[in-house]
Structures are given as C-alpha cells and as structure tokens.
Amino acid sequence: MAAGSNPASKGQPGCVRAALFGLCPACGARTLWEAPAAFAPACRACGTAFALHEPRGRGLFLVVLPLTVLLVLAALKLDEALRPPLWVQGLLWITLVPLLVTAALRLAKTCALMRALARSDRP
Numbered sequence: 188m189a190a191g192s193n194p195a196s197k198g199q200p201g202c203v204r205a206a207l208f209g210l211c212p213a214c215g216a217r218t219l220w221e222a223p224a225a226f227a228p229a230c231r232a233c234g235t236a237f238a239l240h241e242p243r244g245r246g247l248f249l250v251v252l253p254l255t256v257l258l259v260l261a262a263l264k265l266d267e268a269l270r271p272p273l274w275v276q277g278l279l280w281i282t283l284v285p286l287l288v289t290a291a292l293r294l295a296k297t298c299a300l301m302r303a304l305a306r307s308d309r310p
C-alpha cells in the first residue's frame with residue numbers, strides 16, 4: 188500500500204504541511220515545535236509523544252551536510268555572476284542560511300517522526 192493511502196492516515200497532515208505549520212501528525216493541532224528546530228515533548232492536544240521519536244546526532248548530518256555544500260556553491264556562483272558588495276553577501280547569507288537549515292531540519296525531523304509513528308501503529 189502506498190504511503191498516504193492508508194485509511195487510518197486519512198485527514199492527517201502530510202509531511203511538508205506538518206513541518207511547515209507545526210501540526211501534530213496524529214491530531215493536526217499546532218503543537219509540534221517548541222523551538223525553531225526542536226520538537227515539543229508531547230502534543231498538548233492529544234498527548235502523542237514527539238520527543239521519544241526526535242532524530243538527533245549523526246543522522247541529521249545527512250540533511251545538513253548536503254545543504255551546506257549547496258549553500259557554499261550558491262554563494263560562490265552568486266559572487267562569480269553578480270559580484271555583489273561584501274555587505275550584501277553578508278546580509279543575504281546571514282539571513283538565508285539559518286532559515287534554510289531550520290526549514291530542512293524541520294522537514295527531515297517531521298518526516299522521520301511520521302515514519303516512526305506509522306511504524307509504532309502497526310500491529
């Protein structure tokens with residue numbers, strides 16, 4: 188059975204939507220995030236434990252490392268193509284890097300949480 192076609196998951200938020208809006212994968216309440224890229228210990232609405240399934244450590248390097256390489260390449264390409272002043276580059280990357288890294292971590296952690304919750308629901 189394809190992911191998302193399970194009748195039990197009908198009406199639940201998808202991975203991207205849950206990560207973007209901080210929706211609980213079980214009930215859809217906006218209770219997933221306690222910090223920019225850290226889960227709340229549990230859902231305040233339904234009690235689903237998030238912290239038990241939060242990926243930590245080396246597994247997140249698989250998300251952060253390729254993103255870092257892409258951002259460095261983008262910075263080099265931007266510098267080569269447009270030659271913006273250093274202060275523009277600084278302002279751009281100081282703003283963009285935390286946003287993109289946080290978004291990537293949120294997406295990866297939410298998808299991992301949803302997979303872990305789906306596995307734990309199986310008999």
Ligand SMILES: [Zn+2]
Pocket residue numbers: 211212213214215216218230231232233234235
């Ligand atoms: Zn919930």
